[in-house]
Every structure is written in structure tokens, then in C-alpha cells.
Amino acid sequence: MCVLAHVLEDAGIATVVLASMKPVAERMNVPRVLYCEFPLGRPLGMPDNAQFQHGVLAAAFDLLNAPSGPVLVDYPEVVAAIETPLACALPPRFDPDIAASVDEAQGLRAAYDRAVARRGATEVGRSVDADGVPGALAELERLVAGEHWKEVYGPRLDTIAIAHDIRAYYQEAALELAGGPVPGARQAEAWFYEQTEAGKTLAAARDALTEQEAPSGITFYMQPVGR
Amino acid sequence: MSSDQTMRDLMANLPVPEFESTPWASPPPLSEATVAIVTSAGLHRADQDRFEGRGDTSYRMLDRSDRELILGHWSSNFDRAAYVSDHNVVYPIDRLEELAANGTIGAVAPRHLAFAGNQPDTVSEVRLDTGPAAAAELRADGVDVAILTPV
Numbered sequence: 001m002c003v004l005a006h007v008l009e010d011a012g013i014a015t016v017v018l019a020s021m022k023p024v025a026e027r028m029n030v031p032r033v034l035y036c037e038f039p040l041g042r043p044l045g046m047p048d049n050a051q052f053q054h055g056v057l058a059a060a061f062d063l064l065n066a067p068s069g070p071v072l073v074d075y076p077e078v079v080a081a082i083e084t085p086l087a088c089a090l091p092p093r094f095d096p097d098i099a100a101s102v103d104e105a106q107g108l109r110a111a112y113d114r115a116v117a118r119r120g121a122t123e124v125g126r127s128v129d130a131d132g133v134p135g136a137l138a139e140l141e142r143l144v145a146g147e148h149w150k151e152v153y154g155p156r157l158d159t160i161a162i163a164h165d166i167r168a169y170y171q172e173a174a175l176e177l178a179g180g181p182v183p184g185a186r187q188a189e190a191w192f193y194e195q196t197e198a199g200k201t202l203a204a205a206r207d208a209l210t211e212q213e214a215p216s217g218i219t220f221y222m223q224p225v226g227r
Numbered sequence: 228m229s230s231d232q233t234m235r236d237l238m239a240n241l242p243v244p245e246f247e248s249t250p251w252a253s254p255p256p257l258s259e260a261t262v263a264i265v266t267s268a269g270l271h272r273a274d275q276d277r278f279e280g281r282g283d284t285s286y287r288m289l290d291r292s293d294r295e296l297i298l299g300h301w302s303s304n305f306d307r308a309a310y311v312s313d314h315n316v317v318y319p320i321d322r323l324e325e326l327a328a329n330g331t332i333g334a335v336a337p338r339h340l341a342f343a344g345n346q347p348d349t350v351s352e353v354r355l356d357t358g359p360a361a362a363a364e365l366r367a368d369g370v371d372v373a374i375l376t377p378v
Contacts, residue, residue: 001267001344001375001376001377002243003244003350003353003354003358004265004267004342004353004358004375005375006246006250006354007353007354007358007359007361007362008252008265008358008362008365008373008375009250009251009252010250010359010362011252011359011362011363011365011366012252012366013252013263013362013365013366013370013371013372013373014252014253014254014260014371014372014373015252015265015372015373015374015375016372016373016374016375017375017377018374018375018376018377019377020235020377020378021235021238021239021377022235023235023238023239023240024238024239024241024243027243028243028244028246029246029247029248029249030249031249031250031251031252039231039305039306039309040231040234040304040305040306040378041305041306041307041309041310041317041378042306042309042310042316042317043316043317043376043377043378044315044316044317044319044322044376045316046309046316047309047310047312047313047315047316048312048313050315050321050322050325053315053316053319053322054322054325054326057319057322057323057326057374060374061257061331061332061372064254064257064372068251069249069251070249080229081229081230081231081306083229083230119295119311120295121273121295121296121297122297123297123298123307123311125297126277160280160301160303161280163303164301164303167303168307171307171308171311172311175308175311175312182308182309182312182313183308185231185306185308185309186229186230186231186306187308188306188307188308189230189306189308217281221281221301221302221303222303223303224230224303224304225230225233225234225237225304226230226233
């Protein structure tokens with residue numbers, strides 16, 4: 001982001017960065033920075049809150065009045081993440097003959113479909129679409145059961161994208177089921193890893209891949225740091 | 228410690244590209260300025276190519292009327308729930324429309340810009356190649372001011 005600020009200014013476009021990483025911005029001689037201590041992934045601070053978002057934009061535009069730079073100003077309001085799990089009921093066990101994670105994913109399909117119909121878009125689809133999510137979980141279960149990843153996937157390990165798709169599928173279904181206001185940052189993540197069978201399977205599959213000495217660049221990016 | 232704080236601590240000491248000076252463009256008054264959003268969230272329309280994994284230095288131009296874009300950044304270390312519910316929390320396009328309607332800004336740019344922020348530490352190709360190319364496209368659209376939003 002700070003690199004692009006330099007590039008754009010060189011082209012004659014005045015920039016304001018809504019920075020989320022203050023020490024990075026400080027070291028890069030960026031023209032105008034509004035440091036916003038908001039949850040990562042929410043640079044305007046609060047979803048569904050036009051007034052708050054306008055406050056941030058007004059503070060950003062205000063920096064354009066500075067006669068020279070670099071200028072770095074802290075936005076006065078801090079927004080913290082909430083890491084307690086989202087309250088969202090999970091479907092009951094339906095088919096005891098298949099893995100719990102696969103059964104669970106199938107049970108969430110109706111909620112996922114409603115979410116996509118409402119929004120008109122989905123984040124699922126980097127490696128598999130919604131139809132492929134239960135199968136992707138079944139493959140992860142094979143890793144957990146001890147199969148080597150090359151037996152499961154062949155030569156190409158794509159589990160960063162697979163993990164993304166499974167999480168996105170669950171998150172979109174959960175937001176639909178929970179209803180109400182948007183949960184605090186990281187609440188959907190905490191729910192996924194702490195409450196769902198798929199989250200447990202994904203964590204166990206990552207551990208299995210680590211033990212198999214799969215490329216660390218892949219296992220590292222399969223999950224958020226600290227999980 | 229919170230996950231966000233862990234990430235901020237990790238990133239604080241990463242090597243960054245060195246810039247010895249600070250460039251400085253002087254925009255027209257805000258009420259006459261054309262404003263664009265530039266994001267590193269990797270946003271793209273469903274009909275545009277996805278961003279590949281780490282180190283994809285390409286960019287997508289987004290039309291002013293585009294909504295419900297896909298968030299293509301590859302990191303798993305930020306909250307995505309808010310964006311799914313309200314794109315303005317990353318891409319405040321509806322807020323810009325409101326500011327143009329009430330005369331605070333001169334105009335909303337016809338096109339906006341997305342890169343994916345998951346880049347190697349040097350960011351050389353963005354700095355020297357795709358970044359300037361994207362900036363020239365915005366400039367050709369008459370953009371005076373850009374608001375930069377990371378995730």
C-alpha cells in the first residue's frame with residue numbers, strides 16, 4: 001500500500017493511506033498517512049456504519065490540506081477485535097456413515113445458498129465451489145487419517161486455496177444463520193476453528209501436513225497465525 | 228495477545244522497500260477533485276481473472292458501478308466477515324457517491340484500482356512496472372486524489 005502511494009504521487013495523484021501497520025508506514029516516507037487502529041480487514045473501521053466510515057474519510061481528506069509532508073496522523077478512535085466465537089448453531093448429525101465434517105458441511109448448504117442469493121456473490125471458488133466443499137473436507141480427513149498428501153492430491157498441493165474456500169463457505173453460511181448485526185472482527189474465525197468439525201479437521205490436516213514435511217510456505221498460510 | 232496485535236508485531240520488523248524522499252502531488256480543492264479508491268485487498272469482479280497466490284503483481288480496474296466484488300487477497304490473517312456484509316468497510320464506494328452528491332468531493336472516478344497486497348518484501352515489479360501502468364490509467368481518467376485501503 002505504501003509503495004503504491006509513492007507510485008501514485010509520482011504520477012501526480014495525491015494520496016492518503018488508511019494505514020493499518022504504523023511502523024511500516026513510518027519507515028517508508030509516505031506522503032500522507034492516517035493511522036487507523038481498527039481490526040485488520042476493516043480499514044474503514046465499522047461495517048454497516050456510514051457515519052463512522054464518513055468520519056474516517058473526512059479525517060483522511062483533511063490531510064490533503066497539509067502544505068508539505070510526510071504527514072502521519074493517528075485516527076483518534078480505536079476499534080478492537082472481539083475474539084469470542086460467534087453464536088451460531090450447527091446442523092445436527094444427519095448421516096452417521098460419513099465423516100462428521102463432511103456431514104456438517106452438507107448440512108450448512110441451505111444457509112450458504114441463501115447467503116449467496118442475498119448478496120449475489122461468494123468468496124468460495126478459489127479451488128473448489130460449494131459443491132466441492134464436502135469432497136474437499138473428505139480429502140482433508142484422509143490426510144488426518146495418515147495418508148500422504150501426494151496420494152491424496154498428486155504432485156500439486158493447493159491447500160491454502162482449499163482452506164480459504166472451506167472457511168469462506170462456513171463463514172457465509174454462519175453470517176446467514178446468526179442474523180443480526182455483523183459480528184466483531186475475528187468472531188467468525190473463532191467460531192470456525194473452535195466450534196465446527198470442519199475447523200478441527202482443517203487444523204488436524206495442517207498438523208498432518210507439517211509432520212509430512214509439506215512445504216512450510218503452504219502450511220503456514222493455511223491458517224491464521226496463532227491457530 | 229490479540230491476533231491483530233500478533234500480526235502488527237510480525238509486520239513491524241519486516242524489511243520494507245527504501246524510499247529516500249517523499250513525493251508530493253498538490254491536488255485541486257477537494258470540492259473540485261476527482262477521487263478514486265485504490266485498495267490492496269485484491270478485489271475483482273467475478274468475470275475478471277482471480278489473483279494468483281503470493282507475488283501476483285497484476286492489478287484490476289473496477290468500474291464505478293461495480294459492487295459485491297470478490298476479495299482476492301491471499302492472507303488468512305484478517306477478518307473477512309465485515310467485507311462480506313458491507314463492502315464499504317474495505318471499498319467505500321457508496322460513501323464516495325454520497326460525498327459527490329453533497330458536493331464535498333468534485334467527482335467519483337469512473338474506475339478504481341485493486342492490487343493484491345500479498346507481495347514479496349521488495350515489491351519491485353509493482354513499484355517499477357504494474358504500479359506506474361495502473362497510475363497512468365487513473366491519471367488518464369482525470370483522477371486527482373486516491374484513498375488507499377489495505378486489509
